[in-house]
Amino acid sequence: MKRLTISCLCLAFHALVHAVPGKSFRFKDLNKHTDVLTKSEKHLRIFNRINSADFPSLNSAVNIAGSAAAALIIDRKQILKADLIIPANITLIVKDGGCIDNAGHTIIINGTIVANPGPIFLGEGFVSGLSKASPEWWQRNKVPGVTDMKLAIQSAVNSLSQKGGEVVFRKTIYYIKGINSRRLDGVQIKSNITFRGVGFGTEIRQSVDCYNLFFTQYGKPITDPNQSIQVKNVKFYGIRFTQPVTPAQWASEKHLLNFGSITGLTVKNCYFTGFCSDAMQLGFNLSDDLRVVYPAIVRNIVISQNVFDGINKNNRNAISIICGQSITISHNKFKNTTRNDMPGAIDIEPEGSWPVISDVSIEDNSFENIGGHGAVLLIFTAVLKKAPSNIKVTGNTFNGITAPYYYRLIGPPDEPKLSSYSPENIVFKGNTHIKGSKMLTLEGAKKSYESKRSD
Numbered sequence: 001m002k003r004l005t006i007s008c009l010c011l012a013f014h015a016l017v018h019a020v021p022g023k024s025f026r027f028k029d030l031n032k033h034t035d036v037l038t039k040s041e042k043h044l045r046i047f048n049r050i051n052s053a054d055f056p057s058l059n060s061a062v063n064i065a066g067s068a069a070a071a072l073i074i075d076r077k078q079i080l081k082a083d084l085i086i087p088a089n090i091t092l093i094v095k096d097g098g099c100i101d102n103a104g105h106t107i108i109i110n111g112t113i114v115a116n117p118g119p120i121f122l123g124e125g126f127v128s129g130l131s132k133a134s135p136e137w138w139q140r141n142k143v144p145g146v147t148d149m150k151l152a153i154q155s156a157v158n159s160l161s162q163k164g165g166e167v168v169f170r171k172t173i174y175y176i177k178g179i180n181s182r183r184l185d186g187v188q189i190k191s192n193i194t195f196r197g198v199g200f201g202t203e204i205r206q207s208v209d210c211y212n213l214f215f216t217q218y219g220k221p222i223t224d225p226n227q228s229i230q231v232k233n234v235k236f237y238g239i240r241f242t243q244p245v246t247p248a249q250w251a252s253e254k255h256l257l258n259f260g261s262i263t264g265l266t267v268k269n270c271y272f273t274g275f276c277s278d279a280m281q282l283g284f285n286l287s288d289d290l291r292v293v294y295p296a297i298v299r300n301i302v303i304s305q306n307v308f309d310g311i312n313k314n315n316r317n318a319i320s321i322i323c324g325q326s327i328t329i330s331h332n333k334f335k336n337t338t339r340n341d342m343p344g345a346i347d348i349e350p351e352g353s354w355p356v357i358s359d360v361s362i363e364d365n366s367f368e369n370i371g372g373h374g375a376v377l378l379i380f381t382a383v384l385k386k387a388p389s390n391i392k393v394t395g396n397t398f399n400g401i402t403a404p405y406y407y408r409l410i411g412p413p414d415e416p417k418l419s420s421y422s423p424e425n426i427v428f429k430g431n432t433h434i435k436g437s438k439m440l441t442l443e444g445a446k447k448s449y450e451s452k453r454s455d
Contacts, residue, residue: 048069048071052073058074062087065089065090072090074120080102081103083105084105084108086109087111098115102123105123107128118136121138135169139152141172145175149176167193169239175205186213187213188215202238206242213257231262232262233263239270241257245276250315250339255280258280259282261296264300265298265300266302269306271306273311284322295350303330313338314339317347318345319346325358330361331364335369336368339371342373343377356386358389359390361394363392363393364395366396368399369399370402373404378410378426379408380409393407397432399435407428
């Protein structure tokens with residue numbers, strides 16, 4: 001039997017050798033669908049993963065992956081040979097020591113990135129298409145609170161898909177240095193982005209020479225604020241925004257958040273501390289040449305469950321609103337804000353005739369140790385094309401207010417020709433006052449306001 005089996009094997013071997021006339025036999029032809037593949041190609045077929053190091057370039061590694069779901073491992077520096085699109089079916093796993101040098105090319109990443117903190121993108125080219133990005137992917141935060149991270153944060157913003165995504169911050173301090181330039185200071189936001197921190201453990205710190213931490217782009221002067229909407233659907237969660245506070249560092253235009261053209265903004269569970277100007281300014285913008293200031297409408301704004309702490313009251317306002325509609329300010333804590341010659345914690349003050357102010361709700365907030373002219377100030381001395389309307393100050397608690405008034409409403413002069421410009425449906429109701437100033441002052445306003453107050 002053994003001799004017969006050996007004879008059969010010999011015959012089979014002979015048949016294989018002579019199966020293709022004129023071509024010598026190779027043992028790997030018996031398994032040519034696997035043995036001729038690289039180790040990484042085998043892993044792609046078996047484990048759905050490949051290593052970019054097994055290919056001449058990252059471009060070729062992406063091409064071999066095809067359309068099947070795959071993990072592409074990058075464990076060393078990869079230099080792009082040309083522009084590259086990484087499809088959504090590929091997950092990039094960037095290990096320690098791995099990075100992509102775009103070498104001036106554009107890389108669009110439609111898939112997911114898994115990477116530890118640390119630079120993974122090098123070069124002067126453009127990165128885009130991401131659904132989630134970390135500033136540390138562009139720059140190492142060597143000394144938190146000292147290393148300027150502005151360009152890294154801006155790169156993370158610019159890398160996100162047009163459909164939107166998240167900029168994810170770590171539990172550390174991100175320092176943004178300025179050069180006293182309204183145009184160049186700070187991070188310019190774009191649509192459909194969520195900025196997400198780790199509770200109050202994420203701090204974004206503004207230098208004394210920086211005009212903004214985050215801002216909307218500047219544009220051409222306009223005569224209709226409705227033309228100015230440029231950015232949509234932006235959210236900030238769990239971030240501490242800070243600025244140094246000393247008597248010498250007061251400034252009138254260096255804000256933490258400065259948004260002039262936006263619809264759909266949510267700021268929630270954030271902490272604003274030590275601002276020398278406004279913590280937030282809404283509805284103001286500058287022309288491209290920085291010479292013209294003009295209203296730029298904000299809409300659908302929610303500011304909720306935040307803390308605004310001016311530390312030493314050497315600042316302007318916690319929130320300034322110049323031009324806006326559908327704004328809700330609720331369940332926030334305001335304390336230690338506003339120097340004596342400035343408005344107050346919340347200042348609604350349109351400038352010029354263009355601004356629109358309507359449907360503003362200031363509800364269920366607490367105000368403590370507020371200076372200025374009033375904890376909540378409504379100043380409507382400008383003759384607007386459309387009268388301010390539907391502003392409600394309800395359910396708030398005022399404690400130890402050092403300003404002359406808890407809230408103050410200043411309307412246009414009470415003259416017949418200006419009566420159509422007077423604010424409409426202004427409600428002060430259900431507020432609690434714990435020691436401090438006078439409750440309300442009405443100046444140049446219709447007597448009908450009094451009947452709308454029921455504190």
